Amino acid sequence: MxxxxxxxxxxxxxxxxxxxxxxxxxxxxxxxxxxxxxxVRGWWDFSEFNPSLTNxxxxxxxxxxxxxxxxxxxxxxxxxxxIMPIIIGALAAYAFxxxxxxxxxxxxLTIVLLMAVPQQSIAIPLFQLMKKLGLLDSxxxxxxxxxxxxxxxxxxxMKNFFATLPVEVEEAARIDGATDFQxxxxxVLPLSLPGIASVAALQFTWVWSDFFLALILIYSPDKxxxxxxxxxxxxxxxxxxGVLSAASLIIIAVPIVLYLALQKYYIRGMVGWVVKx
Amino acid sequence: xxxxxxxxFFILPALILIIIFVLYPISATISLSFLSPEGYFVGFDNxxxxxxxxxxxxxxxILKGYFPMGAIVHNAIWILIHLPxxxxxxxxxxxxxxxxxxxxxxxxxxxxxxxxxxIVGGIIIRFTFDREVGVVNxxxxxxxxxHLVRTxxxxxxxxxxxxxxxxxxxxxxxxLILYSAGLAMIPKEYYEAAKIDGASSMQIFFRITLPLLKxxxxxxxxMTLLWExxxxxxxxxxxxxxxxxxxxxxxxxxxFLAFRSLDFNASSVIAxxxxxxxxxxxxxxxxxxxxx
Numbered sequence: 001m002x003x004x005x006x007x008x009x010x011x012x013x014x015x016x017x018x019x020x021x022x023x024x025x026x027x028x029x030x031x032x033x034x035x036x037x038x039x040v041r042g043w044w045d046f047s048e049f050n051p052s053l054t055n056x057x058x059x060x061x062x063x064x065x066x067x068x069x070x071x072x073x074x075x076x077x078x079x080x081x082x083i084m085p086i087i088i089g090a091l092a093a094y095a096f097x098x099x100x101x102x103x104x105x106x107x108x109l110t111i112v113l114l115m116a117v118p119q120q121s122i123a124i125p126l127f128q129l130m131k132k133l134g135l136l137d138s139x140x141x142x143x144x145x146x147x148x149x150x151x152x153x154x155x156x157x158m159k160n161f162f163a164t165l166p167v168e169v170e171e172a173a174r175i176d177g178a179t180d181f182q183x184x185x186x187x188v189l190p191l192s193l194p195g196i197a198s199v200a201a202l203q204f205t206w207v208w209s210d211f212f213l214a215l216i217l218i219y220s221p222d223k224x225x226x227x228x229x230x231x232x233x234x235x236x237x238x239x240x241x242g243v244l245s246a247a248s249l250i251i252i253a254v255p256i257v258l259y260l261a262l263q264k265y266y267i268r269g270m271v272g273w274v275v276k277x
Numbered sequence: 278x279x280x281x282x283x284x285x286f287f288i289l290p291a292l293i294l295i296i297i298f299v300l301y302p303i304s305a306t307i308s309l310s311f312l313s314p315e316g317y318f319v320g321f322d323n324x325x326x327x328x329x330x331x332x333x334x335x336x337x338x339i340l341k342g343y344f345p346m347g348a349i350v351h352n353a354i355w356i357l358i359h360l361p362x363x364x365x366x367x368x369x370x371x372x373x374x375x376x377x378x379x380x381x382x383x384x385x386x387x388x389x390x391x392x393x394x395x396i397v398g399g400i401i402i403r404f405t406f407d408r409e410v411g412v413v414n415x416x417x418x419x420x421x422x423x424h425l426v427r428t429x430x431x432x433x434x435x436x437x438x439x440x441x442x443x444x445x446x447x448x449x450x451x452x453l454i455l456y457s458a459g460l461a462m463i464p465k466e467y468y469e470a471a472k473i474d475g476a477s478s479m480q481i482f483f484r485i486t487l488p489l490l491k492x493x494x495x496x497x498x499x500m501t502l503l504w505e506x507x508x509x510x511x512x513x514x515x516x517x518x519x520x521x522x523x524x525x526x527x528x529x530x531x532x533f534l535a536f537r538s539l540d541f542n543a544s545s546v547i548a549x550x551x552x553x554x555x556x557x558x559x560x561x562x563x564x565x566x567x568x569x
Binding site for chain 1: 287290376382389411412458528535536
């Protein structure tokens, strides 16, 4: 009987914590689908409840910072910045996993350490470099920077993933006369789809969520990414919570849908380099 | 023996991109921190100039206990509160959730914070602590502390703490997921053997579970420290470092110095210090993992 009581208590505590955890998100959700006069009384007050899509619409077609354009721009940056580093990073990771070469350990250590540094460490020279290259205020330019910035963690993650694949298949193919590159893209890559799915889910989420690199590299009003438009919607003196919450909800919805769809890969990506399977 | 060039070809595209867009800018930032605006080498002059600024360390604020205390101190406070809170909360939840029905739903709910773009996270924090619409103030009213009601992010003495609490909400999912994965890997036989020997559940936790989770703890602590040092988005959007710099942090100060004051050398000092701190954390972790 005693154990039962403890078990019930644990269940209650756990659910209470998760209830507290969902409250901030509920607030944003309620504020985005309800008129402002209902929210100011508290979004938890349901004595009047008239849900509508007005705020969502107003956020998407905001007069000074329309989010619809921001979403398109974010996708233009995020999709190539997910695909490119996976191809380039997997190729490099394969070399680290399967070959031995002179500077390998130094190179690898450098790449691992680069995962730790903040984006602020590259900001000023990057701004000047992109200006010289004519890639400042360019969505393609930002996409290239994200590709380079994502490479260190992708290389580390994919190297660990390749280490779990059996070498025998690759050796058999080599005996059959396949070239190194053929082995990589015809045998190794198809076997690596689960790892690639993890990398894709996380890299997409991180590029989509990025604010700092966009902030310093993109400044034309029509080129601003979705995340950049959010602070602009705050308003100077009066915060329009309806529009701001709706915009937040739209921006957050993309990674949440991705997370729900690819949950297994998402978690594996987070845990992968920690707990080696 | 013939030199095999294949691995070099495989690495080349990644290497070129990393050198141009990451390694070169980092070294350029470091060298900027030792140069005068005209480009002359000035040793540590910039460092002395920056470290004596009120925005970086405000001795008066520290001694008299008011904000702003300076961005470095704010980052330190962030670490002191956020690191133990998010790590322990994740660990406790991971252990509790082993015996809870629907634990995967609870994990997903708490993990939503990790999925949330930090710029949205900042808006959510600002919203949650808002005077009129925030659930924090509703709670205060409900427990009879109505006189405390206010927009918590707008006052110097509470702005930083509101952001830190909000960041616990965002980040706890990380330690929860990692500890859950770590717990799942501990063989059940260990627990059974300990129970047969008459160990209490407290003994089992401190003598078996916790030591076996040590590698997870190392990773959680490292990644959390790196995250806390890099905090930027949520401060930018929720308080813009304010009021009066009361919630400013190093990464945001670097941005202000570079892109508002256009003082590239002072800004590079902050960036270099931040980089050095993150590298120290990473190297300590790396040494620990390698030694194992």
